[in-house]
Amino acid sequence: MTKWEKMCPVEEIPAGGRKVVPANSLDILIFNTGKRWYACANECPHLGEPLDTGELQGHVVRCNAHGYKMDLSTGNCVTEAGLGVPIFPIEVRDGWVWVKI
Ligand code: FES
Incomplete structure (x- = not known):
């Protein structure tokens, strides 16, 4: 079951x-x-x-290890089809960052 988790104050990022x-x-x-x-x-x-x-270019992060790129809007790896990173819904409210995990 997923639920919203309070991650950190927004000013930390x-x-x-x-x-x-x-x-x-x-x-x-x-x-x-x-x-x-x-x-x-x-x-x-x-x-x-x-x-x-990793370096972030727009909404794509490039892993420092071997250069694979991940699209953070979809979770899909754009370097090798079929790979992907789990992504989570995120919101900022009441001065805090919340992520649904
Ligand atoms: S572990 Fe990230 S590209 Fe190889």
Whole structure:
């Protein structure tokens, strides 16, 4: 069963920022692009390396390990069809970042 989890105060992730928050035995990677927020599992679907050090280009994050790219709007890996990273609904309300896990 999924439910909304309170992740962190919104000011902890300024525009262009990111943060990893542990929740429900997962590491949730949160991005604030300044235009949109994204939340995904902090684990690359290629070989499991963390995604939080990857470069973000628009809504695509590039894993530092081998360069695989993940579309954060769909969760799909754009480098290798059939791979994907779990993504989660995200909202900002009452000064907090919430993710549905
Ligand atoms: S582990 Fe991310 S590209 Fe290989």
